[in-house]
Amino acid sequence: MSRRHLGIFTAAVLAAASLTACGGSGxxxxxxxxxxxxxxxxxxxxxxxxxxxxxxxLDKFEKQTGIKVSVEVVPWSDLLNRLLAAAASGxxxxxxxxxxxxSASLQATGALVEFDDAALQAVGGKxxxxxxxxxAAGAPGKPPAAVPLYSMAYSLYYNKKSFADAGITAPPxxxxxxxxxxxxxxxxxxxxxxxxxxxxxxxxxxxxTFSQQYGGEWFDSAGKPTFDTPQNVSAIKRYIDxxxxxxxxxxxxxxxxxxxxxxxxxxxxxxxxxxxxxGSNLKTQNMPADAYGVAPVPFLxxxxxxxxxxxxxxxxINMAVFKHTKNKDGALSFVKFMTSDEEQTILNKTYGxxxxxxxxxxxxxxxxxxxxxxxxxxxTTAAPLPQVPEESTFETLxxxxxxxxxxxxxxxxPVTEESVKAKLTxxxxxxx
Amino acid sequence: xxxSTTAPDADRREPRAGSPARGPVRRPRGPRRxxxxxxxxxxxxxxxxxxxxxxxxxxxxxxLLELTQFHIRDWSTAPFIGLENYRATLDLNSAAGxxxxxxxxxxxxxxxxxxxxxxxxxISAAVVxxxxxxxxxILRALFLTPYALPVYAAVITWSFLLQRxxxxxxxxxxxxLGLLNDRPFWLIGDNSFWSLLVVSVWxxxxxxxxxxxxxxxxVPGELYEAAAIDGAGFWRRLRSVTLPMLRxxxxxxxxxxxxxxxxxxxxxxxxxxxxxxxxxxxxxxxxYRSSFKTWDFGSGxxxxxxxxxxxxxxxxAYLLITNRRRDDHA
Numbered sequence: 001m002s003r004r005h006l007g008i009f010t011a012a013v014l015a016a017a018s019l020t021a022c023g024g025s026g027x028x029x030x031x032x033x034x035x036x037x038x039x040x041x042x043x044x045x046x047x048x049x050x051x052x053x054x055x056x057x058l059d060k061f062e063k064q065t066g067i068k069v070s071v072e073v074v075p076w077s078d079l080l081n082r083l084l085a086a087a088a089s090g091x092x093x094x095x096x097x098x099x100x101x102x103s104a105s106l107q108a109t110g111a112l113v114e115f116d117d118a119a120l121q122a123v124g125g126k127x128x129x130x131x132x133x134x135x136a137a138g139a140p141g142k143p144p145a146a147v148p149l150y151s152m153a154y155s156l157y158y159n160k161k162s163f164a165d166a167g168i169t170a171p172p173x174x175x176x177x178x179x180x181x182x183x184x185x186x187x188x189x190x191x192x193x194x195x196x197x198x199x200x201x202x203x204x205x206x207x208x209t210f211s212q213q214y215g216g217e218w219f220d221s222a223g224k225p226t227f228d229t230p231q232n233v234s235a236i237k238r239y240i241d242x243x244x245x246x247x248x249x250x251x252x253x254x255x256x257x258x259x260x261x262x263x264x265x266x267x268x269x270x271x272x273x274x275x276x277x278x279g280s281n282l283k284t285q286n287m288p289a290d291a292y293g294v295a296p297v298p299f300l301x302x303x304x305x306x307x308x309x310x311x312x313x314x315x316x317i318n319m320a321v322f323k324h325t326k327n328k329d330g331a332l333s334f335v336k337f338m339t340s341d342e343e344q345t346i347l348n349k350t351y352g353x354x355x356x357x358x359x360x361x362x363x364x365x366x367x368x369x370x371x372x373x374x375x376x377x378x379x380t381t382a383a384p385l386p387q388v389p390e391e392s393t394f395e396t397l398x399x400x401x402x403x404x405x406x407x408x409x410x411x412x413x414p415v416t417e418e419s420v421k422a423k424l425t426x427x428x429x430x431x432x
Numbered sequence: 433x434x435x436s437t438t439a440p441d442a443d444r445r446e447p448r449a450g451s452p453a454r455g456p457v458r459r460p461r462g463p464r465r466x467x468x469x470x471x472x473x474x475x476x477x478x479x480x481x482x483x484x485x486x487x488x489x490x491x492x493x494x495x496l497l498e499l500t501q502f503h504i505r506d507w508s509t510a511p512f513i514g515l516e517n518y519r520a521t522l523d524l525n526s527a528a529g530x531x532x533x534x535x536x537x538x539x540x541x542x543x544x545x546x547x548x549x550x551x552x553x554x555i556s557a558a559v560v561x562x563x564x565x566x567x568x569x570i571l572r573a574l575f576l577t578p579y580a581l582p583v584y585a586a587v588i589t590w591s592f593l594l595q596r597x598x599x600x601x602x603x604x605x606x607x608x609l610g611l612l613n614d615r616p617f618w619l620i621g622d623n624s625f626w627s628l629l630v631v632s633v634w635x636x637x638x639x640x641x642x643x644x645x646x647x648x649x650x651v652p653g654e655l656y657e658a659a660a661i662d663g664a665g666f667w668r669r670l671r672s673v674t675l676p677m678l679r680x681x682x683x684x685x686x687x688x689x690x691x692x693x694x695x696x697x698x699x700x701x702x703x704x705x706x707x708x709x710x711x712x713x714x715x716x717x718x719x720y721r722s723s724f725k726t727w728d729f730g731s732g733x734x735x736x737x738x739x740x741x742x743x744x745x746x747x748x749a750y751l752l753i754t755n756r757r758r759d760d761h762a
Contacts, residue, residue: 077705081724088504105727111505198620200707252597255619257705389501396725400707407620407709429527430726 036330038071039082041097041317043150043351045284047073053350061337067330069095076201080392086322087111094325095334098146099201100136100316101385101395107138107145108389113321113328116143122329123147123336128357136314136384146318147335148356150348152276153377154209154312155370156295162190162271163293171295175238178272178298182248185271192248194261194270197406200399203239206274207398208313208385210235213299215306218394219386227398227428231306233421236402240420244409254403254410265292276315279370280352294370296377312377314384316356354378390431397427488740495733504729517734521722528722532735534710535718538625542714543693546632550689551682553633554640559674562648572645579638587702590631594618594703619704624712632699636692640685647681648674683754687747694743715739 038058044050050073058069072093074082080102086092087109098106106112113119115137120126126134133148156178158171166185172178182192196202211218216231226232243249250270253261259281265273266285274297275281279289297311319338321331337343344360354374355361366375385391401423409415495517497503503510523529557575561568578586593600595618602615618627651674659669675682697716700708707725708717719739723732 084501084504084724084727090505105501109501109505198705250597251617252595255596255617393726396721400721400725403707404710407617411617411621426527426531430722 034067034327034330036067036069036095036325036327036334037093038069038334039079039093039096040071040073041079041099042073042075043317043353045281047075049284053347057338057343057346061334064337065330065333067327067334069334084109090324092322092324094322094327094331096320096322097149097317098320100133100146100148100314100318101205102392103137103145103318103320104139104387105389105392106320107142111323112145113323113325113331114143114145115147119332120144120147122332124339124357128339128359130356130358130361130378132314132378132382132384133316133356136316136387137318139387139389146320147339148316149319149338150317150351150353151356151374151378152315152317152353153374153382154205154274154276154297154315155278155373155377156297157265157273157275157278157282158293158295159265159268159271160291160293162268166271171293172298173296174301175298176301179242179246179248182242182246182272186248190268191250191264191270192246193242193272193274194256194264195242195249195253195274195406196256196259196261197243197249197254197410198257198403200403201395202399203402203406204395204399205313205315205385206239207232207236207402209297209311210239212308212310212383213303214238215304215308217386218398219388219390223388223390225390225394225428225431227394227431228421228424231304232424233417234304236398236405236424237415237417237420240402240405240409240415243406244415251410254406277352277370277374279368280350289368289370294373296373296381308383309381310383312382314378314382316353393431397430398424401427491733492737494729495731495737497730499728499730499733501727504727510730513730517731518738521731521734522738528731531710531713532715532718535713535715538711538713539694539715542625542629542632542712543690545629546636546693547686547689549629549633550636550640551686553637554642554644555678557637557641558644558648559670561645575641576638578634579642583635583698584702586635587631587699590627590634591619591703591705594627620709622711624704624709628700628703628708628712628714631703632693632696635699636689640689643681643685644678647678651677687750691743691747 040050040054042050044053051071054071054073058071062068076099079097079099082092083096083098083102083106086096087106090111115123117126120129129148130151133151134144137144137146137148156171162185163169163171163181166181168181168184172181178193185192208218211232214231214235216229216235217226218232220226243251243253250264253264261270261273262275262278262281263285264270265275265278266282266287279294282292283289299309299311300307303309319335321328321335325331338347339357341355341357341360344355344357345363345365348355348360349363349365352370354366354371355363361375365371386394405415405420405423408419413419494507496512496514497507497510498513498516499507499510520526521528521532524533561572561575592598596602596615599618601618605611606613606615616623618624655673655677656669659673664672695716696714697720700712700714700717701720704712704717707721708714715735719732719735722735723729
């Protein structure tokens, strides 16, 4: 090999090598003991809005304790990756918001502070916390890996005017009704139901609810995946069929992953929407609160044997502390501050979610129709997503399989029991 | 051998005026080598190690571990499983193996087409802009714009253009020109591959243009004059003067473009948002999904290493073949 050969060859090796060099790197926060770094999730209409909402509260905390909290609002599309990088590198924020469905997955990394009785006491006590929310903060039988911050549940949002125009007097209570009403509402360029079809997480949340109603489970009691059971196939097909068979969902929704379905609902392009705490988002899109109604998510008219009366996951945001923090006491006192009655009332009021502590729930702000519906769902018919370490993988794999099924439906390919089962089997094979 | 064959166009070449014996002139070197060259090299070597070599070795090591979320915080606890990740990801009977193979073919087709079109556009524009004329500088700058734009901003604009209901592409095709009755999807289904290809060519061709334009500056004008005197037309001059003279540029350009396109992550990631449709499931995105989204860094690394080996073989074969041909021509 000549020198030129060698030179070009080396260049080729190095160019190709950049492929393998994919490693996560966390943000390096040189946290002085009197400073905390906080990654907040995006709860409001935009990252900037969240910062504006949170900053006065953080200032208040600084006044009380002398600890400065520097906040970064991380978009949902990046949050899990960023958390994973922080867990892997042992660097990054002290306190973070996590989607409560990730609790067990992140708990398994061992990077989060465990909220045993002493730690829970330090943030205000276990008894204050809403039990359903605490159940979604880590694997059963272990100390929670996080503390609930905002509580949410899915509800059915419907456009009152569209319903009146179509002669529909009450929101649907069964999926059969929803499909029937949806057909009436899908005329003149408008559609019955808006779906965030390209967003794996949204898809996976619905996969859970529908599966529960059909008597299915995504993991067996030993934690092994059971993706392609007949119940799950029926559940997924029922959901995809809103676009594929009932044709009450605009095929374009197969592309939606940036909350366009909420915009479609706000703009009147779609008459119904299944969403968590959509109120504050709709408000920023100029849809007044009296223009839409909020009802519980429907059920099957005649549930099969084993079908459960579940119409939402226990949705919510938890707050976790990284073990690598240099100021654990400060971090815990920040968690205590954020879960205090006063902050719970202020923040949940702004975001349209519900307090995760019982003591703040009595505030009149939480008695609006939307909050009442969420409250009722949480208390009676919501169930936590499986709290297993593989949960986040389930969301990705099944959510993506559904995204592909929506793409099939949108481009006119038939969606059958077989095609759904094939996708779910593929997804299951990728679990290890 | 090296001098016995004669290229068909060799007789038309200018004789190398006064070129001395081949090979660079070597300076007489003292017995004691100076330390200075090594000192000067050191920063580059250290950076090279830190940025390329060490991560690559770590990547190879990761591919031998069962590195899932249970062990990501402390790699030393991850079980060593040897080639198990390779067996699992490269097993073409399993779902994962089939998808990887599919993704490989998609990426190969994507790379070849993208490089081909980018080169074709690049050479066309470079040849057209070779002779000075009014407005040439403006056109040059204009042509380079896609290359100068930040990837994220450029590709996200494409993703807006290509949306089915609100995108400009369908607005023009369906509403204004009436070419299509139904609004096609550009970002899901079969069309997604072609959308990705168009965006990729759009982003890459200015680089080909830039390199080829620079290469053309080195082609002596006399060659064209001589060719013109011999009665060579445009195509003949292109074939016999321009392309042979650009050969060294093309050699590197095509390889680099191929490697870049093959490894392209940003374009599909921004265009499709993390999980590409299967028709456009490029291998870089596929690997990203296998490691980051499913938290299985071991198998992601195994795929990366397998890919690295493939690209190594392709690059080495390419260089061997092209260099042998050049030696033959010399």
